[in-house]
Amino acid sequence: MPKGVVYLVRTQVAPEREAEWDQWHRETHVPEVLSERGFRRARRLRVVEGEEDHRYWTCYDLESAEALQAYRQSPAAMRLSSQHELKFGKAADLRRSTFEVVDDLRAPVAPSEAAVVGGGVHLMLRPATAADENAVLGMLKHLFDGGAPPPGFSEEQARASFRQYLGDPESGLFVAETEGRIVSFAAATSYPTMRFGRRGHVEDLVVDPDFRVKGVGHRLLEYVERWARREGVTHLSTVVGLQREESRKFLNRKGFTDASLVLRKRWTAGAPPPF
Numbered sequence: 001m002p003k004g005v006v007y008l009v010r011t012q013v014a015p016e017r018e019a020e021w022d023q024w025h026r027e028t029h030v031p032e033v034l035s036e037r038g039f040r041r042a043r044r045l046r047v048v049e050g051e052e053d054h055r056y057w058t059c060y061d062l063e064s065a066e067a068l069q070a071y072r073q074s075p076a077a078m079r080l081s082s083q084h085e086l087k088f089g090k091a092a093d094l095r096r097s098t099f100e101v102v103d104d105l106r107a108p109v110a111p112s113e114a115a116v117v118g119g120g121v122h123l124m125l126r127p128a129t130a131a132d133e134n135a136v137l138g139m140l141k142h143l144f145d146g147g148a149p150p151p152g153f154s155e156e157q158a159r160a161s162f163r164q165y166l167g168d169p170e171s172g173l174f175v176a177e178t179e180g181r182i183v184s185f186a187a188a189t190s191y192p193t194m195r196f197g198r199r200g201h202v203e204d205l206v207v208d209p210d211f212r213v214k215g216v217g218h219r220l221l222e223y224v225e226r227w228a229r230r231e232g233v234t235h236l237s238t239v240v241g242l243q244r245e246e247s248r249k250f251l252n253r254k255g256f257t258d259a260s261l262v263l264r265k266r267w268t269a270g271a272p273p274p275f
């Protein structure tokens with residue numbers, strides 16, 4: 001996903017109009033701006049410390065500089081700006097600036113943990129970083145049934161998904177590393193449900209065949225579970241191919257019961273749906 005731009009509007013409002021402005025801005029103005037093309041989200045900030053002469057900062061995230069330019073030249077931008085001017089006029093002073101997003105970095109979704117498994121193997125369990133991309137992608141083949149990628153698989157798409165995982169606050173991509181080698185990874189996500197509260201799903205869990213039956217899978221799964229619990233997840237699920245009887249038994253021993261039947265319809269580009 002492109003990093004985008006930030007459009008910052010700093011506002012100083014006359015104290016006697018501040019409450020009125022705050023409500024109108026939050027409930028009417030910003031939602032209207034956000035409904036315009038190219039906007040992703042807005043954060044409204046109020047200065048609580050520091051020498052700022054403008055007390056309210058509104059940071060709009062947009063897809064691109066072009067999207068911002070198109071908005072600023074649009075009739076909607078003119079209408080919204082003149083609404084502001086008509087309603088508050090000299091009572092509000094606005095300063096506008098645009099920023100290019102150079103990097104969008106997040107704190108790790110979980111702290112790293114050390115573990116020792118069978119054969120005296122020292123593991124570091126940690127969230128994946130961008131530097132793990134090739135190692136993680138290289139392990140996908142161990143998840144392919146019969147060694148062949150599923151229909152429609154593309155490495156480009158897999159790489160894009162890897163990066164999406166890293167940037168998604170509701171997902172976690174975790175690795176187990178020993179002596180600089182990635183020997184296992186797990187991909188998990190959490191999502192809201194109305195009936196059961198927050199649920200979690202482990203999409204992938206794989207251990208390098210050279211490191212199996214030592215407790216690596218068990219330790220990484222526990223690590224994922226601790227992340228899920230901190231996220232407020234109450235149920236964790238995973239899907240295992242019907243032919244993977246050993247993996248299913250492993251999961252059963254880790255407390256995953258055979259709970260439901262997964263029904264799947266799939267289609268791929270170039271093939272008539274349903275596949």
Ligand SMILES: CC(C)(COP(=O)(O)OP(=O)(O)OC[C@H]1O[C@@H](n2cnc3c(N)ncnc32)[C@H](O)[C@@H]1OP(=O)(O)O)[C@@H](O)C(=O)NCCC(=O)NCCS
Binds near residue numbers: 205212215216
């Ligand atoms: C399923 C899978 C993740 C298990 O990983 P693993 O690292 O081999 O699993 P573990 O070593 O933790 O546990 C397997 C068994 O190894 C044995 N074991 C565990 N610790 C051990 C140790 N210290 N020494 C010797 N054996 C040990 C145990 O018998 C254990 O079974 P149990 O604890 O459930 O009774 C792995 O086989 C795999 O990657 N499979 C292919 C992908 C797949 O099917 N993934 C699951 C669905 S997405």
